[in-house]
Amino acid sequence: MAYQVTIVEDDSDMLNDMVGILRKSADFDVTSTYKNVKDALGQAGMFRPDLFFINVENDEMLNSLPKFVDTFKGAYILGTMRQWNPEVATIASDGGATGCILKPFTAKDVLEYLQLYSVRGQHKPAKLISFFSPKGRAGRTTLAAILALQLAEKTGEKVALIDADLQFGDLPIFFDLEPKRTVVDAAQDIRLLTPMTFAPYFHQIKDGVSLLASPAHPEYAELVGPDSLVDVVRMTESIFRYVIVDLPAGFNPVALNICRISDTVFITTMINSGFEVNHAKKTMEMFATQDDGRRKVYTVFTRVQPFNEESRKKIAEQLGFPVDIMIPNEYRMISVANSGRLAQGLPMDTLLMQTIGKMADKIINWGSGEV
Amino acid sequence: MAIATYTGSERTSIIISVFSTTPGIGKTIIAINLASGLATHGYKVCLADLDLQFGDVLNYLQLKSPVTVAGAQRALLDNRENFDVRNFLFDYQNGYVTFSILPAPLYIYDAYQTDVNLVTEIIQDLSYFDYIIVDLNSMFSALNLAILDISTVINYVGVIDFLPALKNYKVGYDTLIRFNYEEKKIRLVENRADSQKLIESRDVERLIGEPFYFKLPNDYASVKKAINSGQPLMFAAPESKLTKSFDDLVGLYSNRKIDNSQDDSVIQPSGILKSIKKFLGF
Numbered sequence: 088m089a090y091q092v093t094i095v096e097d098d099s100d101m102l103n104d105m106v107g108i109l110r111k112s113a114d115f116d117v118t119s120t121y122k123n124v125k126d127a128l129g130q131a132g133m134f135r136p137d138l139f140f141i142n143v144e145n146d147e148m149l150n151s152l153p154k155f156v157d158t159f160k161g162a163y164i165l166g167t168m169r170q171w172n173p174e175v176a177t178i179a180s181d182g183g184a185t186g187c188i189l190k191p192f193t194a195k196d197v198l199e200y201l202q203l204y205s206v207r208g209q210h211k212p213a214k215l216i217s218f219f220s221p222k223g224r225a226g227r228t229t230l231a232a233i234l235a236l237q238l239a240e241k242t243g244e245k246v247a248l249i250d251a252d253l254q255f256g257d258l259p260i261f262f263d264l265e266p267k268r269t270v271v272d273a274a275q276d277i278r279l280l281t282p283m284t285f286a287p288y289f290h291q292i293k294d295g296v297s298l299l300a301s302p303a304h305p306e307y308a309e310l311v312g313p314d315s316l317v318d319v320v321r322m323t324e325s326i327f328r329y330v331i332v333d334l335p336a337g338f339n340p341v342a343l344n345i346c347r348i349s350d351t352v353f354i355t356t357m358i359n360s361g362f363e364v365n366h367a368k369k370t371m372e373m374f375a376t377q378d379d380g381r382r383k384v385y386t387v388f389t390r391v392q393p394f395n396e397e398s399r400k401k402i403a404e405q406l407g408f409p410v411d412i413m414i415p416n417e418y419r420m421i422s423v424a425n426s427g428r429l430a431q432g433l434p435m436d437t438l439l440m441q442t443i444g445k446m447a448d449k450i451i452n453w454g455s456g457e458v
Numbered sequence: 459m460a461i462a463t464y465t466g467s468e469r470t471s472i473i474i475s476v477f478s479t480t481p482g483i484g485k486t487i488i489a490i491n492l493a494s495g496l497a498t499h500g501y502k503v504c505l506a507d508l509d510l511q512f513g514d515v516l517n518y519l520q521l522k523s524p525v526t527v528a529g530a531q532r533a534l535l536d537n538r539e540n541f542d543v544r545n546f547l548f549d550y551q552n553g554y555v556t557f558s559i560l561p562a563p564l565y566i567y568d569a570y571q572t573d574v575n576l577v578t579e580i581i582q583d584l585s586y587f588d589y590i591i592v593d594l595n596s597m598f599s600a601l602n603l604a605i606l607d608i609s610t611v612i613n614y615v616g617v618i619d620f621l622p623a624l625k626n627y628k629v630g631y632d633t634l635i636r637f638n639y640e641e642k643k644i645r646l647v648e649n650r651a652d653s654q655k656l657i658e659s660r661d662v663e664r665l666i667g668e669p670f671y672f673k674l675p676n677d678y679a680s681v682k683k684a685i686n687s688g689q690p691l692m693f694a695a696p697e698s699k700l701t702k703s704f705d706d707l708v709g710l711y712s713n714r715k716i717d718n719s720q721d722d723s724v725i726q727p728s729g730i731l732k733s734i735k736k737f738l739g740f
Contacts, residue, residue: 221511221512222481222482222509222512222595223480223481223482223596224480224481224482224483228622254479254597254598255479255480255596255597255626255629255630257622257625257626260621260622260625261622303629304629304632304633305479305598305629305630305633306598306633306636308598335597336481336595336596336597337511337512337595337597338511338566338569338570357482359482360514360517360518360685361685362514362517362518365517366512369511369512369565369566370566373566373567421620422656424620424621424622425620425621425656427621
């Protein structure tokens with residue numbers, strides 16, 4: 088059955104173009120067009136539309152997206168723009184749009200975008216989760232990778248892993264990949280990309296989990312501007328429901344920029360000499376000064392031994408902050424990661440997997456009032 | 459003579475930078491024990507902690523210093539004429555052994571404000587020491603490259619117990635070569651060399667195309683003692699094999715005509731390895 092289409096567009100020429108293109112396709116049935124928000128919200132219901140094209144370059148239309156989502160439950164809502172604008176795309180997505188599309192488009196473009204956006208998962212804004220570690224060697228990458236696999240398995244939604252440890256990222260080796268395109272290419276190309284042309288930069292590593300890999304040579308890191316990396320993450324959010332970023336160690340422009348836009352930041356620390364807790368404390372204090380109430384910052388301690396409440400209390404005392412998540416040790420992980428079989432060989436029956444599983448459950452339930 | 463005399467910049471020090479591409483593999487322990495080992499032999503030594511955000515030199519020696527490199531940078535900016543780097547050094551002393559420390563900033567904010575040129579200038583101002591040991595962090599940052607540039611030798615540390623660590627060691631070495639550091643300047647030092655592991659040193663040497671310059675044994679107990687007591691290994695575990703091993707490494711580094719002996723002891727890359735190196739674009 089053809090999509091029942093409603094177009095909300097204040098530019099008459101553009102409106103005529105879109106109608107003309109869609110009418111030629113058997114897949115679309117243009118039932119109504121409007122030049123302003125008020126008429127569209129009031130009248131379109133008559134035609135039971137299930138696909139909207141709304142001009143998000145118009146501020147009023149952009150800001151009314153939540154009303155359309157609320158009034159026409161279950162309908163696909165595509166924001167239309169002449170040039171890709173990452174900020175507008177993010178606002179549209181936060182407003183509940185299915186996604187955005189460049190105009191003018193062909194009927195085939197629309198079908199491809201609908202496919203891309205429907206496999207993503209629920210039509211809700213993406214959850215952006217960053218893994219920060221003060222000095223590195225914290226178990227950050229392993230944790231990020233396992234969490235990605237578990238989120239995908241539990242939700243059936245699309246999960247992206249972005250290896251932003253630009254100099255010495257380890258994710259490709261964990262998954263035994265030799266990526267053709269990397270996060271460096273994505274950052275350089277991003278201004279010219281659309282979600283459709285950006286999607287192939289990811290490598291699928293398992294059902295539902297795709298990786299945007301780090302480059303093979305550390306000097307390529309120089310080519311990535313922190314701002315373009317933000318744009319890369321923003322566009323990733325339009326095609327993935329969960330976005331997990333593995334950051335380079337320490338405070339640097341890349342890590343700070345990504346943390347700034349993240350919903351959740353995990354400060355990951357592995358205790359070795361004991362002074363790592365002090366580093367985590369310094370880190371938490373820095374994040375506290377940067378707090379604008381928009382992101383949650385959690386402390387994570389990996390390979391905690393003994394794995395009990397006594398340890399939690401001891402670490403928390405030295406840290407001066409609560410220990411939010413403790414991850415137990417699992418010796419078998421080393422050989423799994425060493426063999427590049429992280430996507431296949433996880434020791435599922437272990438305490439480690441159960442603990443990360445619970446972490447995934449919490450993330451899935453955040454925002455649905457069941458924390 | 460343990461106390462450094464300030465003679466301006468007439469002399470040049472031997473600068474040994476301790477560098478790696480994987481964090482948390484013993485750089486700071488190596489830096490501290492090189493410093494104390496060289497100091498034992500009567501050299502004037504300064505240990506500079508340039509892991510600016512999360513340096514551990516003071517932590518591992520259980521010291522609190524009122525001065526840091528951040529203060530030195532401020533002083534240099536405010537009043538270049540009267541800048542005296544000695545005002546920003548903190549001395550470690552244990553029995554007859556003493557060396558100076560240029561501590562890392564206490565606050566991340568200060569660390570973030572450091573300027574590569576100023577810090578390099580401060581390190582060069584230390585040239586009245588016989589040896590400057592620089593503890594770096596595990597990245598190719600502008601600061602680390604500036605310090606590697608002025609280093610006499612790069613003590614490039616690897617612990618090869620994990621595939622990603624091996625990858626990063628190899629990639630880091632190749633990058634140093636691409637950046638035109640002379641192979642002679644880069645000293646491959648394997649830490650925890652005799653621990654049980656899946657990857658053999660020999661395979662690493664074959665992959666890198668160079669032999670290890672030195673191998674430090676695995677001695678977790680002694681390192682733990684040293685950190686817990688806040689002392690170099692020679693005091694915390696004088697009889698340990700790691701202490702002995704550091705003494706040997708100090709011996710290599712304190713021979714001013716560094717390593718004539720090395721060429722005899724090392725395995726030269728075979729013809730095949732040489733051609734692989736060429737193929738890889740060294």
